[in-house]
Amino acid sequence: MAKRIQFARTGGPEVLEYIDYTPAEPGPKEVRVRNRAIGLNFIDTYYRSGLYPAPALPSGLGTEGAGEVDAVGSEVSGVKVGDRVAYATGPLGSYSELHVLPAANLVKLPDSISFETAAAVMLKGLTVQYLLRQTYNAQPGQTVLWHAAAGGVGLIACQWAKALGVKLIGTVGSAAKAELAKAHGAWETIDYSHENVVERVLALTDGKKVPVVYDSVGKDTWPISLDCAAQRGLIVSFGNASGAVDGVNLGILAQKGSLFVTRPTLFGYANTPERLQAMAEDLFGMLTSGKIKVEINQRFALADAAKAQTELAARRTTGSTILLP
Incomplete structure (x- = not known):
């Protein structure tokens, strides 16, 4: 058993439930990640409210996190149990202790970047990457x-x-x-x-x-x-x-x-493993060079995800916010 946040109906933060659940075994091309830190993003509130439709209800929430590979599918060769990884492109369900997702959605996390930093920066950093370097290549x-x-x-x-x-x-x-x-x-x-x-x-x-x-x-x-x-x-x-x-x-x-x-959306730019990896390498290079520093100004327990989303929606947060399982 593990803990996760789910919602069975759309609405405000009050629809979020902190529950026990049985994590799935990864499929042939999937990986199960033990999250050490989870990203909080505005897009999460869109799914919760129904602005963006979830595939089915009840549904998990969140698309971003970082942790260690807990299990791998039979056809996965790029990562192994124990590898440090991060992800930003879903599927929904990162608000959890254990999350199953396609191996193609993962990037290996350099030792120089912490789990908290990765969870705080993957979605936001990759978004800035495509906006400044691809959607409009600012000079x-x-x-x-x-x-x-x-x-x-x-x-x-x-x-x-x-x-x-x-x-x-x-x-x-x-x-x-x-x-x-x-x-x-x-x-x-x-x-x-x-x-x-x-x-x-x-x-x-x-x-x-x-x-x-x-x-x-x-x-x-x-x-x-x-x-x-x-x-x-x-x-x-x-x-x-x-x-x-x-x-x-x-x-x-x-x-x-x-x-x-x-x-645009991140999913429209990081639409292949190769593009995702190239974008992540650009982002990691900016982080390791010190040109970008990530400030995590709010940390909430996973159980307090509703409170975290309330603060985010009210624009009472600055910098990045993460959830900790």
Whole structure:
């Protein structure tokens, strides 16, 4: 027997249950991992609420974790029992002591990176990797706008952008978060609690706006993002923290300057073992070089996952948050 978080109906954090369950044996191409640390991410709340449908209910939750290989399937050759591994692309069920997943979804974890760091950084770090290096390959000297710059993804983006020589303007909700983002490498910050984001972007770019806007907030920031993108600029909508963007009239893209919009996911970029491994190596290189440092500012027991999600949704967290089995 082992412990896990599951939900039998969608809704708020109160639907999460901490239960005993019998972990499955791994299939031929699967591995069972004994989690030592588990990542907490906004996407987890989307599955819990029903915004993203779970394959079936009751369902486990979470897609990210790090630990040791506990058992391997008959056709698995890349890893063995006892190996240190990390994962970020699911399937659902990482909020557990033991988690079964395809061997293709694992990456081996270097000894220099702790389980807690890996659980805190895999999903967020790989997300920043594809956003800055693939979705829009930001170049030295360019200026980009990043909403929610003091969050877990945002603080990694601030550091990665600085390492690339990219000038990141980060939006934040308080003076404390502005200070945090700048301490992590943001070129400038905009406190939307009392500053007009569009006016500040225009001032900071001499009226040129930015070639790319990274938006994980969604509904609340969509109009702002449209007004901050330069002509033929790109809006990268990669999250829905304030609710999903809907009812979009494509004509607005023409009116705002022949804009481009994409709605990428990590699963669309790390879609083969080879791509996943290459992305992870890029991320691990940034970590081991010291160019990116991960701050785990909140730790919760696995049993307190509902409380952790409440804090995350209320934007009372900074940096990364992890669950400990």
